[in-house]
Amino acid sequence: MAKIYYDSDIEIEPLTDMTVGIIGYGNQGRAHALNLRDSGLTVRVATRPRSETRDLAAADGFDEEDAESIAANCDVLAIMLPDELIAKVYVDSIEPYLASNKVFVFAHGFSVHHKTIRLPEMSDVLLAAPTGPGRKLRSLYEAGRGLPALIAVEQDASGLAWQRCLAYAKGIGCARAGAIETTFAEETVTDLYCEQAVLCGGIPELIKRSFSVLVEAGYQPELAYISCLKEVKLIADLLFEIGVDGMRAAISNTAKFGSAITGPYLIDESTSNKLRHVLAQIENGNFGQQLLADASAGSPVIGELLKQERHSHLAKTGRALKDQIDF
Numbered sequence: 354m355a356k357i358y359y360d361s362d363i364e365i366e367p368l369t370d371m372t373v374g375i376i377g378y379g380n381q382g383r384a385h386a387l388n389l390r391d392s393g394l395t396v397r398v399a400t401r402p403r404s405e406t407r408d409l410a411a412a413d414g415f416d417e418e419d420a421e422s423i424a425a426n427c428d429v430l431a432i433m434l435p436d437e438l439i440a441k442v443y444v445d446s447i448e449p450y451l452a453s454n455k456v457f458v459f460a461h462g463f464s465v466h467h468k469t470i471r472l473p474e475m476s477d478v479l480l481a482a483p484t485g486p487g488r489k490l491r492s493l494y495e496a497g498r499g500l501p502a503l504i505a506v507e508q509d510a511s512g513l514a515w516q517r518c519l520a521y522a523k524g525i526g527c528a529r530a531g532a533i534e535t536t537f538a539e540e541t542v543t544d545l546y547c548e549q550a551v552l553c554g555g556i557p558e559l560i561k562r563s564f565s566v567l568v569e570a571g572y573q574p575e576l577a578y579i580s581c582l583k584e585v586k587l588i589a590d591l592l593f594e595i596g597v598d599g600m601r602a603a604i605s606n607t608a609k610f611g612s613a614i615t616g617p618y619l620i621d622e623s624t625s626n627k628l629r630h631v632l633a634q635i636e637n638g639n640f641g642q643q644l645l646a647d648a649s650a651g652s653p654v655i656g657e658l659l660k661q662e663r664h665s666h667l668a669k670t671g672r673a674l675k676d677q678i679d680f
Contacts, residue, residue, distance in 0.1 A: 374427030382433030384487035437648035462537035499529030
């Protein structure tokens with residue numbers, strides 16, 4: 354069983370005398386900064402000059418600062434940048450300005466697990482990875498609730514790393530729901546795998562192909578869109594609330610029977626073999642290398658994906674329906 358920590362198990366004091374510097378004020382960075390500040394911690398943020406994020410940070414009451422200043426003057430450095438950008442920002446704007454031992458915090462284990470950066474041996478290296486987007490992290494915090502998080506310590510130079518990691522999880526509100534102990538490696542692999550196999554790879558591709566088959570057979574695109582895409586939320590909500598067995602119990606007998614004979618036909622051992630290959634590519638580092646190579650080349654793979662989907666029949670149908678029907 355996983356070890357889970359809650360608010361009642363944790364003291365925030367290990368961070369109260371430290372200044373937390375948030376580097377990157379995007380989706381995760383902004384939520385971390387605001388939640389930590391509202392939890393009573395001293396927070397500063399680094400943003401790029403003449404950027405929308407700098408304007409947003411200023412509107413939120415933070416001073417205008419750059420990464421170099423944060424790296425030099427803050428005790429805790431929470432690096433909230435996209436995975437493919439961390440190495441360059443670290444080498445250019447963080448590493449040269451480290452004047453003392455720091456506590457490094459990451460919201461995803463990619464850079465540490467794949468060793469894309471070289472962190473000082475005398476620093477604590479912590480993971481506090483909320484299991485959802487920053488917007489949700491912030492809205493739940495404001496509602497007095499929390500988003501579960503995965504937490505880990507890669508390096509404990511001070512002897513206080515776990516206390517600091519737990520305090521950080523408490524500060525961003527995650528310990529209200531539960532902070533689950535893991536490792537950088539486990540968080541990185543499972544996160545990348547679920548994105549590719551299910552959430553952002555598997556489900557969208559199944560939707561796209563199911564839509565195309567119906568339209569090619571002569572059925573109305575609007576009905577195909579509603580059936581193959583919009584109704585996914587109904588099942589996703591059931592899965593989230595009551596699990597796979599609960600979802601099965603809640604659907605019609607027609608749906609039960611159809612899923613019993615068609616699910617295993619579509620998702621069979623050949624699919625499992627492909628999933629094993631996907632997992633192996635993540636575990637052996639090939640995926641990480643491909644991601645960084647694509648980013649260095651200007652992200653052509655991502656660009657082509659977005660271009661194709663933006664101009665697809667599925668997307669055009671969805672945009673047209675949105676103007677006509679209030680879903």
